[in-house]
Amino acid sequence: MSDVLGNPVIPPDASDSLAVLEKSRATAETFGIPLAVLLEITHRCPLQCPYCSNPVELDRSGKELTTDEWKKVLSELAEIGVLQVHFSGGEPTARKDLVELVKHASDVGLYTNLITSAVLLTREKLGELADAGLCHVQISFQGIEESLADRVAGYKGGHRKKLEVAKWTRELDLPLTVNAVMHRQNLHQLPDIIQMSVDLDADRLEVANVQYYGWALKNRAALMPTVAQLDECTEIVEAARERLKGRLTIDYVVPDYYALRPKKCMGGWGRQFFNISPAGKVLPCHAAESITGLDFESVRSNHSIAWIWQNSEAFNRYRGTGWMKEPCKSCEFREIDFGGCRCQAFALTGDAANTDPACALSPLHETIFKQAEAEAEGETNRFLYRNFAGGTLESENGA
């Protein structure tokens, strides 16, 4: 989910008169304030997806910013030039003040997206959010078939509720994005998920292959697709894009394990993205706290958000190319992919300044690729569910 937010997707057919700003404005040159900011307003969530993008160490509710603190953040973001905010989590509707926050965001001129699992929403609440100025709703789906979808989410009845909320979203004339996180155990349902998105009258579908950090890394053996599955997935997406042009926009996030070149994660560290954690930390990426030894500043500090973005040690640590070691340092692609993902480099090599092993030039690439391939062919399907207790292993019979 959040990787889509972090890596701006350029529609292939952007015409000159309607250029996509992420592309045409060289924010990367100046580290100008990002156009969109991800607000993870809580880590509380009724779902327990084993690939959750939240850190393994979750912020408890007592640490969350208050309503007034979030309002101050929203005003400040609008003032420094942020145009869009994504209310995310955790499950953002778990916060009782969401309507008030959306209203405030609209009042200060921000475009508001809601990124939700939908299971806590009522029609009345969704109506209140629309009235408060909400511009767009994104609902996550874990599959197409109820038993599998509910099993992945670790939440009975979730899939049915999501379908209902998606319907309400369109009845309220709000644009709908379907977010489908894909992995070995649900990739076979992709064609039906695409059709479901059309049937739900969605405008966008995000086909987001799991990215393996945090919870997903713990669950890698149960989630990693095979190379053949991925190839088929790409073919299905490409064919659907062609078939549904003008009807459904499909954004596609490819997994990087089987690639030869790493992804330009977050568009490069501290270049065009930041998010704010439930406790108010300003982060270069939603997984950044997994890198130990970096000190992230909070909106509760006496520094402004703009100052933190421009000057804080954590944002500057991996900006540009000066921090690089070999093979990145002398690599001709160093300003194209910025050495891949720092969190992945840290998780897999123990040093965030190493080349992301997704890159074929990393000395660890071969080992990790082989390991992933072996896991993909393996029989481990049990999940470690995400929760505040550090995870709970799925029972043998899948409950």
Place this chain on the structure above:
Amino acid sequence: MAGPRNISVSEASRPVLPRHAKLKYDETRKVWVILAPERVLAPDEIAVEVLQLCNGERKVGDVADQLAAKYAAPREAILADVIAMLQDLADKGFLTEAREKTS
């Protein structure tokens, strides 16, 4: 979206931006932008002018008339450009039409 899918923009259309596509002047970057779900588009000057005239009541033909008069340019060329730009926006899902239109 508020209107039907696959809108075909013609001279008789009365297009308007849907509520989820917002035309706004970005004070920080000093450019006009269209804010849409997970997208920020940067319309050029002409696109901005056209969109400011598209209020769901005015026909595309009338928009072309106004611009042709203002810039003393051939109406047919302007009309073609306006339709192409609006169609592009419609194809991206960021344009709707007044519901009562008949064409």
